[in-house]
Amino acid sequence: MPILMKCSFDFPLHVLGHYTVNGSGPGFPNQGGYFRFFNILEELDEQGEYYLDRTTGNLYIWPPGRQHLSDSDVIYASLLDDCVVLRNASNIVFKDFTLEACRRCGFVADLIHDVTFESLEVRNTGAYAIDVNGRDVTVTKCDIHDTDGGVRIVGGIRSTLESSGHVVDDNKIWKFSREGAVGNNAVEMAGVGNLVRHNDMFEGQYDAIHWGGNDHVIEYNHIHHTCMNSSDCGALMCGRDWTARGVxxxxxxxxxxxxxxxxxxxxxxxLDDQYSSVIIEYNVFSDNMVHVNIGGGRDNIVRYNIFYNATAYAMQIDSRGTSHVFDKDLLPRLKAVPYKNQLWQSKYPELAIIDSMHKEFPEGNQIHHNVIYQGTNKDVIHGYSGSLTNISWFNVSSIWIATDKSDFVDPSKLDFSVRCSAADWANAENFPQPLSLNEIGPRFPTGPAYKHGPQTTKPTSVSVHQNNAPCTTRAPRPEPQHSYLPDGSYPNTLYNVSNQGCWLVIDNCHNYPNMTGKMRDTYGEAHEMAGTDESHCLARAAKQWKTCGSTANHPVTAIYGPTGAMTVGGDGCFLVDYGCPAHGSPNSGHIYRDTYAEQQLNASTNEEACLSRAYNQWQYCGGSDKYPITSIFRPTGRTRTAGGGCWIHVPHCPAHTELKTMFFDASGAARFHSDTWMFACFSQAEYYWKYCGSHREYPVTAYYRPSAMSTTFP
Structure with a gap:
């Protein structure tokens, strides 16, 4: 009896090298690709490979496994493009069998409805395992592997936002891009109202899920080890659309x-190239290069997530739309939908008014109530600086920065339940514990019943991980050297005034000669609240100098008695320091005119040019925490200090009146490294605002002196 052998030969991806365009470094311009040789006789060197001599018609094969072929064996070669094709079909169930060796798709279906693909195994296809266009289609409990795409599903009507009714759930999809990368995804969907839930997707060259359209829900999926042969890729990815909202x-x-x-x-x-309005919530991200990217899009919400141990950044944000490079794609897609009709306006109100906004700006993004652990990597939200800190673009708040793995129960077993100080914060902020690993992925056995028996539910072994290790605590950090210009963090040793009211020291008042010397600012206290508000008192220095005639070299100093903070009003740009150790010697502190900046940078009349000198001069002098430098732009009296540490300014703290107005964040430095991590420092502004009772009339400012930058909350 002859032995009939059906041989399925993978066309393996033999990676022989990688070519690059502009070198081998990171970044978009340096992306190249792999190259490979195929149908080369010399490369027939391992099991599962073949070579076809197209001149003689001879087929050379190396069978997989340990099979030995004889003259009586028969080898089948599939000649089918699509194994099963449906059109205008309905009320069909495909269940409990294996479909394989299709040159293109396993199933191709168009204009179908009420069709179910259940408990199938689809493998060894040249394109998507299941490619469907219709409504009310379900793909459930299937094993899909060794394909060039898992499930492509399209349906719904965008103009009316009618849902497709499609469901892709409880499937296991792996090795879903055996040949191609881009476009060969575990799940690709378009249209309206697709539901993708409780799937396990892994081992793909490019995206696991790629989507377009509106109102999709992606939930309870386990997605890992994707983008394995690509760069500029996302496990979940979409791009270039303001209108595909509701996801x-x-x-x-x-x-x-x-x-x-x-x-x-x-x-x-x-979320690539200005993709907008996605809600990302209650997810766990771990050990990705970057967890979430917002590439210039609008109205995205990122909340209640765990971000653990990104190798680069927890998040990336940018304003790439200001270049208008993507308008050629975005504007036609905007015009293609009725975004101003009543239905769309009620569903997507932010989109309805986009024509009255700056479309190119990344407005309306909200990032709040997330737990982030970055290890030694301190770039938490890459790009969060400058104009991107504008809260109308990226409103970042309520972020817990975990500085130790002990804040989680057992990351090695993907248990990211928070504990210790992270749990205290979570309880205070109503941040829920993440789902356990047993609650995601397929709920039932996958594949045909003949492969796993008659089980109706997935066997689970729910284990409760415990971590009884002591919580990590750190002693407060020592305070860096304070500015020589008194700022309220220490007693004023330059001028002896009482601890009440606002005081002025006037060198010479041309318009009012009798107003000379040190005096109580009775006018400012009576008319400008200078006696009870530090900022109003300090503003009096520049105002009084102008009242006196704005005479050069005759400054006015203002001192706020309750804190000792002071500034100087007058002409020019001045520096305050303890000397310049890298180019001279230390001293006990002095105030002097910054002649270089005035002559070279127009700093006597340009406030920013003057104030930016603090950081540049501090770096020039060695950048030591022991020698901070302050710039004073005397025409306004505004100051900026570069030096060590994170410093907090609280104008009034009703809930904790013992708190000083200006202080070094010693506890934050110990817990979050706020003294060396700008993002952690800036997060402390919100923390102390809430600590003081959340009074909007008393905003809190955090000063990160190593960069001479600050932020105020709210």
Whole structure:
């Protein structure tokens, strides 16, 4: 009896090298690609490979496994493009069998409805396993692997926002891009109202999920080890659309999306090129290169997530739309939908008014109530500086920065339940514990019943991990040297005034000669609240100098008695320091005119040119915490200090009246490294505002002196 052997031969990806365009470094311009040889006789060197001599018609094969072929064996070669094709079909269930060796798709279906693909195994296809266009289609409990795409599903009507009714759930999809990368995803969907839930997706060259359209829900999925042969990729990815709104990504575990080739960063979720209005909530991200990227889009919300141990950054944000490079795609897509009709306005009110806004700006993004652990990597939200700190663009608040793994129960087992100080913060902020790993992924056995028996539910072994290790505590950090110009953090040793009211020291008052010397500012106290408000008192220095005639070299000093903080009003740009150790010697402190800045940078009349000198001069002098430098722009009396540490200014703290007005954040430095981490320092502004009772009339400012930058909350 002859032996009939059906041989399925993978066309393996033999990576022989990687080519680059502009070198081998990171970044978008340096992306290249792999090259490979195929159908080369000399490369027939391992099991599962073949070579076809197209001249003679001879087929040379090396069978997989340990099979030995004989003259009586028969080898089948598939000649089918699409194995199963449906059109205008309905009320069909495909269940409990294996479909394989399709040159293109396993199933191709168009204009179908009420069709179910259940408990199937689809493998060894040249394109998508299941490619569907219709409504009310379900793909459930299937094993899909060794394909060039898992499930492509399209349906719904965008103009009316009618839902497709499609569901892709409880599937296991892996090795879903055997040949191609871009466009060969575990799940690709378009249209309206697709639901993708409780799937396990892994081992793909490019995206796991790629979508377009509106009102999709992606939830309870386990997505890992994707983008394995690509750069500038996302485990979940979409791009270039202001109109594809209503997408919710929640309760997923997304991990190990890393970059293994030169090029741009890979991300857990990549909202590329101004993609807008996605809600990303209650997810766990771990060990990705970047967890979430907002590439210039609008109205995205990122909240209640765990961000653990990104190799680059927890998040990336930018304002790439200001270049208008993507308008050629964005504007036609905007015009293609009825975004101003009543239905769309009620569903997407922010989109309805986009024509009256600056479309190119990344407005309306909210990032709040997230727990972030970055290890020694301190760039938490990459790009969060300058104009991007504008709260109308990126409103960042309520971020807990975990500085130790002990804040989590057991990351090695993907248990990111928070504990210790992180749990205290979570309880105070109503931040929920993340779902356990047992609550995501398929809920039932996947694949045909003949492979796993008659089980109706997935066997689970729910284990409760415990971590009884002591919580990490750190002693407060020592205070760096304070500015020589009194700022309220220490007693004023330059002028002896009482601890009440606002005081002026006038060198010479041309317009009012009798107003000379040190005196109580009775006018400012009576008319400008200078006796009870530090900022109003300090503003009096420049105002009084102008009242006296704005005479050069005759400054006016203002001192706020309750704190000792002071500034100087007058002409020019001045520096205050303890000397310049790198180019001279230390001293006990002095105030002097910054002649270089006035002559070279126009700093006597340009406030920013003057104030920026603090940081530049501090770096020039060695950048030591022991020798801070302050710039004073005397025409306004405004100051800026460069030096060590994170310093907090609280105008009034009703809930904790013992708190000083200006102080070094010693506890934050110990817990979050706020003295060496600008993002941590800036987060403390919100913390102390809430600590003091959340009074909007008393905003809190955090000064990160190593960069001479500050932020105020709210």
């Amino acid at each position: 919710v990504i929640r309760y997923n575990y997304i991990h190990h999306t890393l970059r293994h080739v030169p090029g741009a960063d890979n991300r857990g979720i990549m």
